[in-house]
Amino acid sequence: MRKKIRRVVAATAGLALALGLLLAVGNEYRFEEERVSVPVPGGSLEAVVAHPEGTTRGLVVLVHGDGPVDATYDGLYRPWFEAAADAGFATLSWSKPGVGGSTGNWLRQDMDERAAEVSHVLDWASAQPGLATGTVVLWGASQAGWVLPKVVRSRPDVDAVVAVSPAVNWLRQGRFNLLAELDHDGAAAPARREAVEVSDRTRELLESGADHDRYLARTTDPEPLDADRWGFALRNFRSDATADLQASADRHVPVLLTLGTEDRNVDVAETGSTYRRILGDDVTVARFRAAHSMARPVVEDSDALGLLTGTFWPRALLAPGVLDTYRDFLEGVAPG
Known part of the structure; x- marks a missing residue:
């Protein structure tokens, strides 16, 4: 058992040394x-x-x-x-x-x-x-x-x-990203419809200039944006x-x-x-x-x-x- 423990310790130490050398070389830059x-x-x-x-x-x-x-x-x-x-x-x-x-x-x-x-x-x-x-x-x-x-x-x-x-x-990029992620995740039809509906509602609220309180009251997003992020979207969605x-x-x-x-x-x-x-x-x-x-x-x-x-x-x-x-x-x- 002691020999096995020594082998494990030696192997662990060797791996740590190898990783340390790799880290040093991999992160040594020419600038x-x-x-x-x-x-x-x-x-x-x-x-x-x-x-x-x-x-x-x-x-x-x-x-x-x-x-x-x-x-x-x-x-x-x-x-x-x-x-x-x-x-x-x-x-x-x-x-x-x-x-x-x-x-x-x-x-x-x-x-x-x-x-x-x-x-x-x-x-x-x-x-x-x-x-x-x-x-x-x-x-x-x-x-x-x-x-x-x-x-x-x-x-x-x-x-x-x-x-x-x-x-x-901005808006087309957001919709493309949503659909691409749904495709990647293999989302079923009900989940896709729900996600698109949330996106459409968000766009309507942006175009109406809704403040954060109104956004929170009207959105169906299970993970709504916080006030700063909603403000950022309002300033930039066009x-x-x-x-x-x-x-x-x-x-x-x-x-x-x-x-x-x-x-x-x-x-x-x-x-x-x-x-x-x-x-x-x-x-x-x-x-x-x-x-x-x-x-x-x-x-x-x-x-x-x-x-x-x-x-x-x-x-x-x-x-x-x-x-x-x-x-x-x-x-x-x-x-x-």
Whole structure:
């Protein structure tokens, strides 16, 4: 028995050592991360700058999607930082208002205010002697699809855009997501009808401008939105990127549009066709067998596998080719 215990202890220790070595190697990145504070009207944003190890030829400014996201997305953005660094680009990313050390509340912003926030960050960056802002690339995911073209149309200093899984229309995106999730879960007909009825009622209440109390009194959603989230929806549910894309198209800024064939959040067929129709030859569409986050579908659908992969080898979370395509695009961006 004692020999068996010793073997188990030795095996456990060996596994711990192996995992420790894997963690050290998997999370050792080719950039230097600096924490900074970016002043904005009414407060400041807690931010990080990921500097390349060699010569810096430009700056990527990262625009988050939905949710209370910090500057590194709990470390999940670092593989993107590294790919940019390999192309000679620093990356600037900040915690959303009310997250970490950033002041404010992201749920009280509309898309115009989010775009103004990006513009303030760009102004700050251009005044920093340690940042190479001669070439500026905007990187934005998901909800940032309603922010990026607003910034591009108003800022002549944006030289390129990377749009990751953006939607076009808020309401259509919500309905697509609902139906895709019901299909994925194999929902029976009664459950589907109930979910669609809840969605339709929510849309009616949004279009009528219902306050949170009226929403709570009228909704049949078993998990109703809290006051802040309902306010956020009221401010933004009419969002549609089409007009801003059309206005930004006049600048002929190169755009890399990355889409996942397994995306259940966004109708990538609509997004792809809309971007191609409006931006023409200025957009490069790259499709991957990936989920909405550009993650491999297997890790997106397994919390345990996603946690293990994100902890010990976060680069492997993303679908094959995603980071290489991103790096190659940055290497081809012409100086501003």
